[in-house]
Amino acid sequence: MSTTVLPSYEDAIARYEPVIGLETHVELGTNTKMFCGCPTVFGGEPNTQVCPVCLGLPGALPVANRAAIEATIRIGLALNCNIAEWCRMARKNYFYPDMPKNFQTSQYDEPLCVDGYVDVDIDGETFRVEIERVHLEEDTGKSLHVGGSTGRIHGATESLVDYNRAGIPLVEIVTKPVPGLGARAPEVAKAYVTELRDIIRSLNVSDVRMEQGSMRCDVNTSLNLPGDEWGTRTETKNVNSLRSVERAVRSEIIRQAMLLNEGTRIFQETRHFQETTGDTRPGRSKETATDYRYFPEPDLVPIAPDTAWVAELKAALPPVPSVKRARLAEEWGISKDEMQSVVNAGATELIEQTIAAGATPAGARKWWMGELARRANETGVELADVGATPAQVAQLQGLVDEGKLNDKLARQVLEGVVSGEGDPAAVIAARGLGVVSDTGALTAAVDEAIAANPDIAAKVRDGKVAAAGALVGAVMKTTRGQADAKTVRELILARLS
């Protein structure tokens, strides 16, 4: 009886060399679909954003969306690709219920962008991931299985199809196989997808939200003994978080090493990543490869981007995110890791704008990465949609710097701001939250505190100045935190000296 023993990652990597490859799908944020004028808004009622074209009704014809072609070219340029002067869409034929025409209009042997690269940086070491192609295609609809307990097809009484997503432009970015990474392979995979996401976000062509599926990643992994040819690869589909990319590669290396250790052949197959367990499970077997019967799409004229237009797009590309990040980290006086967490939170532009509105880098970062990030997390919205503007955050920090708000009050003011009560000044006025440092108004509260705590007052009189803290606390309590602590302390000491 053979036993299946999972090797440790270290053992697997000590014995085998991994080769990885990544195919990333990005839904473009165009206003309309790839081949018709239907809206692309996420989350609409099923089948409300459809027309004869994206439903593939008999007789309907596609017309290519120029904005999608432009976005794809910009992605290609940002990934250092060559842009084809002439190319065509192709039909990829296969039957699937959520694909209206039973063929997907895609690109095959004539992609729009080829031969690029992305450099990723890990602990000061640079790894180059070469891009084979960037091409344009249309998304499919979504199947919904109802009546079962799991929402999956098994046990469902009915299957429904929502075609709202059908026809949304999708860009596929395919890397060349990346060998020679050794133990770094999972990290490089994650870093590459992160960098890709940042680049695409900087181009403003997609919201690249992995959790909403607007960016999806298929991870190819194979193992070979040193000196041998590359092994048989498996394809782990639809990995939907950055962390999962790393875990998927790692767990697939361990699983394949186990099979190779046993002398078992690796089957070329599609696998699915399990978020809960962190391993992969088999999907459709690829033993009999699907024949997609690609041929040039006869319903569409070829795409021939004007070279002057491409040059124009190239000239207008935003700075490379990694370069910009390094510059900002230096300007803001933070580490690369801290900068990465700012990027991951989607806070870069917000912090930049807050600084531009007058806040210090530390002040700006404090609010966006602290209170506001926490709130965005809790409510499940993007930081940019949390309810505060960079200008408001800058005003808030300004009031703190001027001593008109303490930390505790500032948090309350911010709460008012994100609740839609207006600018910090308006919230302060409406809620009566300003710091009170007027001695006249505070003297009564101080006298009250002294009268209520004669023992403590006596200690202070006897020279135990540290005991004054308790009196300050009492005053803060009666003034509901609005007193300026420094002023209160001075008043108490003056009274009791």
Place this chain on the structure above:
Amino acid sequence: MTAAQIAGLISSGEASAVEVATAHLARIDAVDERVHAFLHVDREGALEAARKVDEQRSKGEALGPLAGVPVAVKDVIATKGVPTTAASKILEGWKPPYDATIVERLRGAGTVMLGKTNMDEFAMGSSTEYSAYGATNNPWDLGRIPGGSGGGSAASLAAYEAPLAIGTDTGGSIRQPGAVTGTVGAKPTYGGTSRYGLIAFSSSLDTPGPCARTVEDAALLHSVIAGHDVRDSTSIPQAVPDVVAAARLGATGDLTGVKLGIVKEFAGEGAEPGVMAAFRESVEALVKLGAEVVEVSCPHFEFALPAYYLIAPSEASSNLARFDGVRYGLRVGDDGNRSLEEVMSLTREAGFGPEVKRRIILGTYALSSGYYDAYYGQAQKVRTLITRDFTTAFEQVDVLISPTTPFVAFPFGSRTSDPYQMYLADLYTIPTNLYGGPAISVPCGLSEGLPVGFQVMAPTMADDRMYRVAAALESAVGTFTPPELSLESAA
């Protein structure tokens, strides 16, 4: 009576559009049981459209040149709310939620749509025998085929059920039925008429076009439906040539200075002697009108038929994939115990007829990996060579001429057992589709009492040239009326 004459009566007020529509509907009631040109008659829609024209006229509004004229539309073209089946069981009862662009244009021009005409299923065939709803009979001889795939459109004209009809031409489906029914059928330049709303057979070849009883009527209808459409990526943005003026010029009977090219490779191959005789007499008639005739060589035309029978089925196999029972039309075997694949498979098994299945299998094979280069790829190369033949020929002559079909209307069933014999019907029409240029079939005489068609082929976007030559021939040989039905004009 011609469409132009009917339009004249309506605009002058001598007849109302409702009277004209009613007369044609009555004619359909009287003869269509025997002819079976229509799959669906839209009585209400037709009368409604006619009433609108009469209203416009009574208000003194300007009417288009075909306002109030009835038109029959091939059932492969989407008509909003009116059944559209492509003569297939798989689409039985399907009512499109939208109009094809050319239907929009027909409605916009005030024409009155009578209904949907019969055809070979998904436009695959040359005899209308492959309709899932039964064949159409040729008004010249009810025991013979009316041509295909647009047999219903052509027969509706020959039987005087409609003065105008719309067809689609992928390999000759407008011209060949025109030829065997003694009517006029024109395939415009590919991209000159919009394919939006045309249920695709072979996307790179399909071309909607006009069917009529006279060249001028065809030109009038052509000018209504042609022109750029932003919804069809392959639609040509250029302005449509003035085909009506060209037809009227041709009708004056002067062809001085026009050079006609006879394709050497078409000389008599498989053509019936009677067809060739009528063709030769027509050429003589054109020479008498001042035309010059030279022989030109198109060496790759002999490969057109095999190339076509790889390209068209390949595209069809992909275009017809959407008919799977999931979204619309027929669904078979959905009893809760069968898998999706089984339901799709049973639906397609029951929904598609034999010729459609034959071509899907052929096309699937031709596109499959390992065979693509040998078949589809090779056929595309032949297509390029044929295009080159046309380009070279048009450097020497203004138009090319040939018989439209090698034979006159054949009896039902005589060719269905041998697909290759059926495919030969389109021998002379197919090269034009591979090239993309316009071509027209005009009646030129009779053989054994049955009509013979004369084909004029022109360079792309020179549709006007072929109308001029066709109208000149018509002025010399006249028009042809079938003898058997009672055929006095309906209007």
